[in-house]
Amino acid sequence: MNEEVIYYPKEAVGRAVEQFETPFFLYSEERLRENCRRMKSAFEKHFPDVWPLFAVKANPNPDFLRIIMDEGFDFDCSSPSECFLAEKLEAKGMYTGNYTPADELKYAAERNMILNLDDASMLPFLEEIGVPEILSFRINPGIGGGERESFVFAGPDAKYGVPFEKAAEAYKKAAELGVKRFGIHMMTGTNIPISEKEYFAQITKKLFEIVAEVKREAGVKIELMNIGGGFGVPYKPEEKSLDIEELAASVRESFDTQCEKHGLKEPRLMIEPGRFISADAGWRVGKVLVIKDSYKKFVGIDASSNDMPRPSIYGAYHHASVMNDASEQEPVSIVGQICENNDQFARDRMLPVCDIGDVVVIHNCGGHARAMGHNYNGRLRHAEYLLEQNGSIRQIRQAQNIEDLFKTTKL
Ligand SMILES: Cc1ncc(COP(=O)(O)O)c(C=O)c1O
Numbered sequence: 001m002n003e004e005v006i007y008y009p010k011e012a013v014g015r016a017v018e019q020f021e022t023p024f025f026l027y028s029e030e031r032l033r034e035n036c037r038r039m040k041s042a043f044e045k046h047f048p049d050v051w052p053l054f055a056v057k058a059n060p061n062p063d064f065l066r067i068i069m070d071e072g073f074d075f076d077c078s079s080p081s082e083c084f085l086a087e088k089l090e091a092k093g094m095y096t097g098n099y100t101p102a103d104e105l106k107y108a109a110e111r112n113m114i115l116n117l118d119d120a121s122m123l124p125f126l127e128e129i130g131v132p133e134i135l136s137f138r139i140n141p142g143i144g145g146g147e148r149e150s151f152v153f154a155g156p157d158a159k160y161g162v163p164f165e166k167a168a169e170a171y172k173k174a175a176e177l178g179v180k181r182f183g184i185h186m187m188t189g190t191n192i193p194i195s196e197k198e199y200f201a202q203i204t205k206k207l208f209e210i211v212a213e214v215k216r217e218a219g220v221k222i223e224l225m226n227i228g229g230g231f232g233v234p235y236k237p238e239e240k241s242l243d244i245e246e247l248a249a250s251v252r253e254s255f256d257t258q259c260e261k262h263g264l265k266e267p268r269l270m271i272e273p274g275r276f277i278s279a280d281a282g283w284r285v286g287k288v289l290v291i292k293d294s295y296k297k298f299v300g301i302d303a304s305s306n307d308m309p310r311p312s313i314y315g316a317y318h319h320a321s322v323m324n325d326a327s328e329q330e331p332v333s334i335v336g337q338i339c340e341n342n343d344q345f346a347r348d349r350m351l352p353v354c355d356i357g358d359v360v361v362i363h364n365c366g367g368h369a370r371a372m373g374h375n376y377n378g379r380l381r382h383a384e385y386l387l388e389q390n391g392s393i394r395q396i397r398q399a400q401n402i403e404d405l406f407k408t409t410k411l
Pocket of ligand 1: 055057189228230231274276
């Protein structure tokens with residue numbers, strides 16, 4: 001049993017449900033800091049000047065982000081709103097958009113972001129907005145991985161990145177435009193299975209081959225190498241955690257071998273994890289509203305998949321705990337209130353026999369969880385609370401109300 005998956009701060013959740021209305025998200029400052037430290041120190045051991053970014057899309061809560069910044073991370077941003085947030089929090093970092101128009105690039109550049117272009121077709125936009133001193137390209141290295149098909153971000157079916165065969169040409173054009181310094185980036189998949197131990201070393205090797213070709217063909221030297229995020233986390237109790245020390249050591253080995261092989265000056269390493277830092281630092285807490293004995297037993301809770309859509313979009317597994325004293329277990333499906341049959345958080349799971357009002361905790365909801373939410377069926381977004389290191393619990397985002405939902409609509 002992986003303790004990291006089945007753990008939740010029971011006492012704090014108990015206190016929170018007494019004080020605040022459910023449903024809500026609860027984040028643990030302690031766990032968030034631990035995750036940041038674990039990742040940063042594993043890489044710093046082998047890359048003393050590593051530049052870690054946090055993928056803001058995983059959890060854009062400002063207080064959550066402030067903690068990550070305090071642990072020495074900058075930001076990976078992917079939209080103007082995330083750049084706006086970075087500016088408010090006085091963070092810098094990299095902007096990786098997709099199919100990005102000139103005005104978005106301008107917005108990001110004005111907010112201290114290194115532009116990371118998804119394709120050479122966006123280079124003319126730089127002439128419109130002003131050519132930056134430093135520029136990066138996201139490369140599609142032709143190989144990718146990921147927990148499931150939609151999590152694979154590279155290869156011929158992926159919409160992302162400069163095809164690796166066209167990389168040298170892209171850098172050459174950028175140099176001709178007047179760019180002086182260069183970076184290279186890849187993000188080849190998310191939740192890369194932890195069993196694929198050599199994955200990061202292998203894709204780093206591929207990236208170095210591209211760096212060598214860019215130097216040879218375009219005469220461009222690359223000084224920043226961003227190997228992206230995608231570091232897998234366990235969602236099921238029987239899954240193992242990623243050995244991040246081992247992974248960092250294998251990337252080090254790849255750097256040494258490839259720099260020597262291609263006669264390259266070592267670039268500065270950048271990483272941009274989201275899930276690894278955030279996923280197991282948050283829980284979604286709700287209460288049982290209705291119990292229905294149908295063809296099988298359904299337990300309806302006061303939270304729906306609009307605010308944590310991973311199970312409905314991907315069929316993703318999230319561990320669930322019920323807080324009660326029941327001595328017996330039974331197979332149940334925990335469901336929300338949305339008119340979609342995929343609004344189910346746990347299907348046919350053995351869980352303690354529930355009663356109305358029991359508290360249900362959904363695990364691994366700190367990253368790519370609330371952040372992916374929406375308002376389908378007019379369902380509202382939940383509040384967020386932070387369990388601080390001193391044990392106090394503080395609201396860090398209010399729940400939406402019905403008026404909020406119609407703020408932009410003429411009634
Ligand atoms: C460009 C980019 N960087 C980083 C990440 C973070 O990925 P993960 O949360 O899997 O580490 C993502 C996730 O989609 C991404 O698109």
